[in-house]
Amino acid sequence: MSPTIRFVRLPQIDPGLIQAHMSDPRVAEHMPLLTGAWDADTVAQFVATKEACWQRDGLGHWAILADGDYVGWGGFQKEGEDWDFGLVLHPDRFGLGLRIARQALEIARDDPRIPYVTFLLPPSRKNLGALRRMGADYIGDTSYGPETFRKYRLDTA
Numbered sequence: 001m002s003p004t005i006r007f008v009r010l011p012q013i014d015p016g017l018i019q020a021h022m023s024d025p026r027v028a029e030h031m032p033l034l035t036g037a038w039d040a041d042t043v044a045q046f047v048a049t050k051e052a053c054w055q056r057d058g059l060g061h062w063a064i065l066a067d068g069d070y071v072g073w074g075g076f077q078k079e080g081e082d083w084d085f086g087l088v089l090h091p092d093r094f095g096l097g098l099r100i101a102r103q104a105l106e107i108a109r110d111d112p113r114i115p116y117v118t119f120l121l122p123p124s125r126k127n128l129g130a131l132r133r134m135g136a137d138y139i140g141d142t143s144y145g146p147e148t149f150r151k152y153r154l155d156t157a
Contacts, residue, residue, distance in 0.1 A: 002099070003066035003067040003096070004066070004067055004068075005064065005065070005066055005096070005099065005100055005103055006064075006065045006068075007062035007063070007064060007065075007075070007103075007104070008062060008063050008065060009051070009054070009062060009063065010046075010047045010050050010051065010061065010062065010063045010073060011047055011051065012063060013063040013070050014070075015040060015043040015044065015047070017070045018038075018043045018046070018047070018063075018070075018073070019038045019039065019040065019042070019043045021070070021072065021073075021088075021090050022038040022042075022043070022046075022088075023037065023038045024090070024091060026091040027088060027090075027091065029124060031088070031122070033144065033145055033147055050073075053077055053078070056078070057077075057078045059075070059076050059078075059083075059111070059113075060075055060076065060077060061073050061074060061075035061076070061077065061086070062074065062075045064087075064089070064100055066093065066096060070090075071089055071090050071093040071096060072087065072088050072089035072090050072093060072100075073087075073088055074086050074087035074088060074089075074100065074101075074104065075104060076104075076108065076114070076117065079118070082116075082117075082118045083108065083113075083114045083116070083117050083118070084117065084118045084119070084120060085101070085104065085105070085108070085117045085118070085119055086119075086120070087100060087101055087104075097130070098130045098133075098134075101130070101134070102134070105117065105134070105154070105156065108156045109156045109157075114156055115155065115156060115157050116153050116154060116155045116156055116157070117153070117154050117156060118139075118151055118152065118153050118154075119131060119136060119151070119152040119153075119154070120142065120144060120149040120150070120151055121149060121150045121152065122147065122149055122150075123148065123149075123150065125150075131152050131154075134154060135154055135155070136152040136153060136154040137152060137153055137154075138150060138151070138152055139151050139152065139153050
């Protein structure tokens with residue numbers, strides 16, 4: 001039976017769970033901008049930054065629960081004119097990614113401010129079939145800080 005997926009705000013999650021998640025080296029493999037160790041201060045700053053997006057844009061990143069258990073975080077962040085969608089799951093829950101993404105994208109489809117979403121993927125991500133099945137189109141490479149990412153776009157209208 002598939003777990004029930006819920007989105008809640010990050011401050012509702014035990015900071016120790018976020019710290020353990022973001023300290024897992026398997027997570028860092030696909031997050032080239034993730035540098036340094038995560039401690040309580042790093043988690044607090046991360047949560048505050050993501051909450052500021054909610055205050056500024058009325059939308060942001062959630063903590064993701066599967067049957068009540070924290071499995072990762074993800075959501076939407078305004079990047080210039082784009083609404084970028086990101087998803088960072090605990091490695092033991094990678095298999096929920098497509099289902100969670102589809103559920104989140106339904107929220108974007110219901111939001112008139114979001115005619116499309118973008119996805120920035122590091123070159124280390126090789127399995128891109130799910131993006132194609134959702135209908136996302138590759139639109140080119142882009143730099144974010146010192147790293148290059150592959151940028152995809154999915155119309156939500």
